[in-house]
Amino acid sequence: MKANYLDELNEQQREAVIHINGPLMIVAGAGSGKTKVLTTRIAHLMQNGVDAFNILSLTFTNKAAREMKERVERILGGNEARNLYIGTFHSVFARLLRAEAHRLGYPNDFTIYDTDDAKSVLKTIINELNLDDKHYKPNFVYNRISAAKNSLMGPEEYQHDYYVQQEDMRANRPLIGKIYDMYAKRCFKNGAMDFDDLLFKMYVLLKSFPEVLHKYQHKFRYIMIDEYQDTNPAQYEIIKLLGAVHENICVVGDDAQSIYSFRGATIQNILQFEKDYDDARVVKLEQNYRSTKSILNVANEVIAHNKGQIEKNLWTDNADGDTIKLVRTMTDNEEGKFVADTIAEQKLRNHYDNRDFVILYRTNAQSRSFEESLRRKAIPYRIYGGVSFYQRKEIKDFVAYLRITMNTRDEESLKRIINYPVRGIGKTTIEKTVVFSNEHNITMWEVLERAKEFGFKGGTLEAIDGFVTMIRSFQAMLGKHNAYDISVNVGKSTNIVKELFNDKTTEGLARYENVQELLNSIKEFTETPDEEGELLDKSLGSYLQQITLLTDADQGGNEDSDVVKLMTIHAAKGLEFPVVFTVGLEETLFPSGMSINTREELEEERRLFYVAITRAKARLWLTYANSRYRFGNLVQNEPSRFLEEMPEKFIDRSYAGGGAIRNAFGGGGNGGGWGAGGGSNMFDKMQKKAPASPQNTQPRPAPKPTTGPASTHVPTPGFAPDDPAEMEPGMQVEHQKFGFGTIQSMEGAPNNRIATVVFPKGGGEKKIMLNYAKLRIVR
DNA sequence: TTCAGCACGGTTTTT
DNA sequence: CCGTGCTGAA
Numbered sequence: 001m002k003a004n005y006l007d008e009l010n011e012q013q014r015e016a017v018i019h020i021n022g023p024l025m026i027v028a029g030a031g032s033g034k035t036k037v038l039t040t041r042i043a044h045l046m047q048n049g050v051d052a053f054n055i056l057s058l059t060f061t062n063k064a065a066r067e068m069k070e071r072v073e074r075i076l077g078g079n080e081a082r083n084l085y086i087g088t089f090h091s092v093f094a095r096l097l098r099a100e101a102h103r104l105g106y107p108n109d110f111t112i113y114d115t116d117d118a119k120s121v122l123k124t125i126i127n128e129l130n131l132d133d134k135h136y137k138p139n140f141v142y143n144r145i146s147a148a149k150n151s152l153m154g155p156e157e158y159q160h161d162y163y164v165q166q167e168d169m170r171a172n173r174p175l176i177g178k179i180y181d182m183y184a185k186r187c188f189k190n191g192a193m194d195f196d197d198l199l200f201k202m203y204v205l206l207k208s209f210p211e212v213l214h215k216y217q218h219k220f221r222y223i224m225i226d227e228y229q230d231t232n233p234a235q236y237e238i239i240k241l242l243g244a245v246h247e248n249i250c251v252v253g254d255d256a257q258s259i260y261s262f263r264g265a266t267i268q269n270i271l272q273f274e275k276d277y278d279d280a281r282v283v284k285l286e287q288n289y290r291s292t293k294s295i296l297n298v299a300n301e302v303i304a305h306n307k308g309q310i311e312k313n314l315w316t317d318n319a320d321g322d323t324i325k326l327v328r329t330m331t332d333n334e335e336g337k338f339v340a341d342t343i344a345e346q347k348l349r350n351h352y353d354n355r356d357f358v359i360l361y362r363t364n365a366q367s368r369s370f371e372e373s374l375r376r377k378a379i380p381y382r383i384y385g386g387v388s389f390y391q392r393k394e395i396k397d398f399v400a401y402l403r404i405t406m407n408t409r410d411e412e413s414l415k416r417i418i419n420y421p422v423r424g425i426g427k428t429t430i431e432k433t434v435v436f437s438n439e440h441n442i443t444m445w446e447v448l449e450r451a452k453e454f455g456f457k458g459g460t461l462e463a464i465d466g467f468v469t470m471i472r473s474f475q476a477m478l479g480k481h482n483a484y485d486i487s488v489n490v491g492k493s494t495n496i497v498k499e500l501f502n503d504k505t506t507e508g509l510a511r512y513e514n515v516q517e518l519l520n521s522i523k524e525f526t527e528t529p530d531e532e533g534e535l536l537d538k539s540l541g542s543y544l545q546q547i548t549l550l551t552d553a554d555q556g557g558n559e560d561s562d563v564v565k566l567m568t569i570h571a572a573k574g575l576e577f578p579v580v581f582t583v584g585l586e587e588t589l590f591p592s593g594m595s596i597n598t599r600e601e602l603e604e605e606r607r608l609f610y611v612a613i614t615r616a617k618a619r620l621w622l623t624y625a626n627s628r629y630r631f632g633n634l635v636q637n638e639p640s641r642f643l644e645e646m647p648e649k650f651i652d653r654s655y656a657g658g659g660a661i662r663n664a665f666g667g668g669g670n671g672g673g674w675g676a677g678g679g680s681n682m683f684d685k686m687q688k689k690a691p692a693s694p695q696n697t698q699p700r701p702a703p704k705p706t707t708g709p710a711s712t713h714v715p716t717p718g719f720a721p722d723d724p725a726e727m728e729p730g731m732q733v734e735h736q737k738f739g740f741g742t743i744q745s746m747e748g749a750p751n752n753r754i755a756t757v758v759f760p761k762g763g764g765e766k767k768i769m770l771n772y773a774k775l776r777i778v779r
Numbered sequence: 780t781t782c783a784g785c786a787c788g789g790t791t792t793t794t
Numbered sequence: 795c796c797g798t799g800c801t802g803a804a
Binding site: 060061062088089090091114115134139195196198199259260262263362363364365366385419422424426427428548549550568569570571589590592593594595604608630631 | 780789
């Protein structure tokens with residue numbers, strides 16, 4: 001143990017760390033050393049005689065949990081830290097449920113359904129009820145059920161809650177309660193829990209079994225919760241139960257960074273804390289150690305536009321630093337190119353490594369243009385998020401075998417693999433099996449086991465028996481072999497590995513590699529030495545329990561490889577980078593068009609913007625594009641309203657081309673001279689202004705906006721851009737996308753000229769930034 | 780029973 | 795634009 005660990009803290013930090021008994025709330029501004037305080041506090045508790053076995057520390061991401069564990073180990077030295085319970089809400093509760101689930105009638109080796117599994121079950125149910133899945137969209141229904149569970153509302157209550165029923169009636173979807181009920185029963189029958197069940201059932205367990213509650217209340221005598229502003233009512237109630245005896249609850253949060261209300265999180269929890277525990281000590285960490293003054297000032301000013309907040313004053317001793325750069329480009333592709341170019345330039349000019357950069361966006365779909373431009377410049381990068389490794393079809397198929405081996409009740413997995421690889425169990429057979437299982441109230445697996453009884457014969461019976469025998473052979477390995485041995489056997493016996501190997505198409509090759517990677521990861525899991533992870537259990541069940549809770553961001557051990565990182569702002573919470581690009585700052589994109597209907601929604605978007613800004617230590621670029629491709633066609637966007645909320649003093653707008661930019665902010669904030677002429681973006685505006693009626697499926701716009709067939713122009717062979725310096729009004733030019741046009745006028749600084757060009761076939765008048773777009777002089 | 784070809788619909792954000 | 799799901803032919 002480092003003896004001087006208290007010396008490295010400022011006064012407030014120290015105050016938080018040395019508070020041992022009783023409730024404590026730490027309001028921790030961005031970059032104020034929150035993780036340091038939490039980890040030091042754990043060490044301090046242990047130094048003062050608290051047993052590691054009695055400490056529970058909950059985080060939101062596996063990444064945060066891992067980091068916390070590592071840092072505690074570093075402070076403590078030795079190996080006591082391994083006895084701490086540190087993990088995400090979901091993984092910790094999954095682990096506890098794995099010990100207790102039988103009390104609720106679930107197998108202890110219950111399957112964890114990810115979002116896709118859950119939606120698939122919902123879809124089956126919706127079809128069984130003969131409902132139209134275009135009206136009862138699985139996605140919508142799932143969100144509804146998820147919200148109910150996060151508020152601890154079961155199917156019964158849901159169907160009898162007046163307010164909820166009114167909502168569903170108004171949405172013209174009165175049967176959601178019925179679907180919820182069937183869904184819950186189906187999951188139970190399948191021996192499966194979805195993500196929300198891990199919280200919901202945990203609560204039910206503690207509430208229904210006093211002896212269980214008592215056990216864990218005394219085990220977890222000290223509880224710490226990170227990112228408390230992102231907890232939902234279910235999490236809140238569980239914590240309250242667990243902490244009720246000792247009240248040694250320490251929560252850390254920042255109301256300004258609450259960005260998960262869509263997942264049921266409520267900022268109320270943090271505001272409520274002092275009321276729940278009237279002797280609660282509150283400590284505020286207000287000194288920011290991360291960012292320059294410029295960055296922090298901009299952040300503070302932006303967040304000041306939100307109403308209700310906990311009073312605090314975040315300040316820093318750091319240098320002023322560079323101004324924030326605001327950059328406008330014509331298209332999303334140019335935005336990508338600009339960022340890649342700037343990264344290359346900054347690497348040279350300021351000696352940054354790739355790992356110093358992050359590109360942050362609102363939606364995963366935005367990553368594409370950056371990938372392309374980075375690849376073109378040969379800058380290594382890595383995308384976090386998006387389609388997770390474990391969501392790939394080939395991986396899900398393989399994992400389905402492992403799941404069914406552990407839990408034969410799991411119909412979702414059974415249906416996936418019953419005829420994969422093809423073994424002659426077709427649609428008809430599967431349907432019959434489902435019917436028999438419903439008629440006799442047994443699982444599909446049991447029907448298959450007794451196939452002969454149920455009248456299957458000939459080739460079908462043989463196929464079924466072969467399948468059953470194979471799964472049983474996997475099950476026979478369970479007690480004696482670890483997850484890896486079983487998986488290798490699954491790969492061989494099912495022929496999956498060989499089949500993929502023989503597929504020589506590009507996709508086939510990728511799939512083969514993915515399955516190999518899966519096997520490698522299982523191997524790694526089984527071979528990781530005990531002192532590293534808390535999971536001493538190398539069984540298949542233990543492996544399956546954790547992978548479903550793994551995010552893409554958690555994968556791949558090479559955390560510190562030298563690459564540029566790309567991720568959503570949500571995924572970036574808790575991280576910091578020397579250089580940050582926050583991109584796509586446009587209305588309808590950021591703030592998202594889905595979240596501008598209420599003040600609450602908009603304020604959450606603003607907090608998200610705040611999170612993005614405060615990730616930056618030294619340099620920050622904010623970019624937006626005049627137009628971008630969405631669903632394959634070009635749409636125009638106005639600059640994000642957030643950009644107008646920033647103090648001029650710290651912003652360098654001229655970076656993108658002087659007067660023209662300011663122009664855009666000029667006339668009534670409604671994008672002055674920039675838009676491609678004509679009514680092209682009228683449609684967008686009308687849609688935006690239309691009263692929010694999410695329930696009425698909006699008719700597709702029959703006539704496409706006539707922005708002009710931007711992509712139909714084929715550049716003349718040998719198209720090469722000419723030097724912008726040579727261009728002047730009156731010239732005929734060719735643009736790669738917009739075709740031929742005439743330069744009307746020029747503006748902007750000499751090294752960043754902007755031409756107004758009329759393209760008769762390319763959508764009329766456009767402003768072209770010559771440094772980014774390329775024009776060829778025709779004459 | 781399977782696979783190819785097309786139509787359609789979908790974009791927040793994550794455990 | 796891209797992936798999914800449905801339809802129809804072998």
